[in-house]
Amino acid sequence: MTARTTTAATRTGAPISIESVSKTFGLDSPNPFEALKPVDMNIKPGEFISIVGPSGCGKSTLMLMVAGLLDRTTGDIRVGGEVVKRPITDVGIAFQDHLLLEFRTAIDNVMLQATIRGLPEREIRSRAEQLFERLRLTKAMKKYPRQLSGGMRQRVSLIRTLVHNPSVLMLDEPFGALDALTRLQVRTDLEALWMERRPTVLFITHSVEEAVGLSDRIFVMSPSPGEIVDEIVVDLPRPRPIALGESPEFGKYADRIYQHFERLGVLHGIELPKAQS
Ligand SMILES: Nc1ncnc2c1ncn2[C@@H]1O[C@H](COP(=O)(O)OP(=O)(O)OP(=O)(O)O)[C@@H](O)[C@H]1O
Numbered sequence: 001m002t003a004r005t006t007t008a009a010t011r012t013g014a015p016i017s018i019e020s021v022s023k024t025f026g027l028d029s030p031n032p033f034e035a036l037k038p039v040d041m042n043i044k045p046g047e048f049i050s051i052v053g054p055s056g057c058g059k060s061t062l063m064l065m066v067a068g069l070l071d072r073t074t075g076d077i078r079v080g081g082e083v084v085k086r087p088i089t090d091v092g093i094a095f096q097d098h099l100l101l102e103f104r105t106a107i108d109n110v111m112l113q114a115t116i117r118g119l120p121e122r123e124i125r126s127r128a129e130q131l132f133e134r135l136r137l138t139k140a141m142k143k144y145p146r147q148l149s150g151g152m153r154q155r156v157s158l159i160r161t162l163v164h165n166p167s168v169l170m171l172d173e174p175f176g177a178l179d180a181l182t183r184l185q186v187r188t189d190l191e192a193l194w195m196e197r198r199p200t201v202l203f204i205t206h207s208v209e210e211a212v213g214l215s216d217r218i219f220v221m222s223p224s225p226g227e228i229v230d231e232i233v234v235d236l237p238r239p240r241p242i243a244l245g246e247s248p249e250f251g252k253y254a255d256r257i258y259q260h261f262e263r264l265g266v267l268h269g270i271e272l273p274k275a276q277s
Helices: 059-066 106-117 121-134 150-162 180-197 208-214 248-263
Strands: 016-025 033-043 048-052 074-079 091-094 168-172 200-205 217-221 228-233
Touching (some): 033 228, 048 208, 059 074, 091 150, 106 150, 121 150, 121 180, 150 180, 180 208, 228 248
Parallel strands (some): 091 168
Antiparallel strands (some): 016 074, 217 228
8 A cells, every 4th residue: 555645634534444354373383373253344534443352352463454564364454445465554553562762852753753754854843843732742852751751651652653644543552551640631632633633543442431432433342262242333422521431321331341241251240330321
């Protein structure tokens, strides 16, 4: 797939279609391992999708296949209408580990996107500076990662993921290592940034609260080998409040996901919150 040539201002989210995509590792070995059963998803341009499921169910495997970083065993994946055959370029990817280079300042870490992708440096620097300001991180721009808190580092990583204004964002547990308060802050920042330009987002999380707080649609996966057991449309207004967990609407969505986890043996002996009507 070639990088799109549209300017940052005009780019919008790309549709993603996933048809009967499965993954078995070590097919040629004596002990092949089925990590993912066939999965189907149709993601609309600019949609915010979460995938929730227990550890090891194949969430990251699916994301890596959509990004073209891992071969699929069966099925078809299209991003922006093009079949994924190699790593896609019009994408921003963030993982739980912020992966900032220690010997580069925050702004220089972000500017790596321009260097690696051969993008116009002035345009990207100006957008980077706007994003630092937007996330109240202007003072952190010239600091090195070791001089920043964990939450600041993760937000710098988010800026690096977004600075080239990709059509698709793939976020694999990006808040996993953060404390609860910082998670709330980064979640709010992510929703606000997404609402400005609406890239298509694939968000992987263990957190039911984050999935409901951020998504247009949630795909719930079974334990390994993973398959999709439910698809939930989250019909809540945006921006969503920080204290969403206290609202009855939130309770209904969260309850539905927890019921799956209980039925599938992921949760045992836990008193589930009763959805209020
Ligand atoms: N390269 C590989 N070779 C063999 N098995 C692998 C490989 N990569 C992943 N797996 C296995 O596939 C399964 C799914 O892994 P994956 O990382 O996709 O799960 P996950 O749902 O993202 O888990 P977590 O939430 O813990 O990050 C796991 O059992 C994992 O050990």
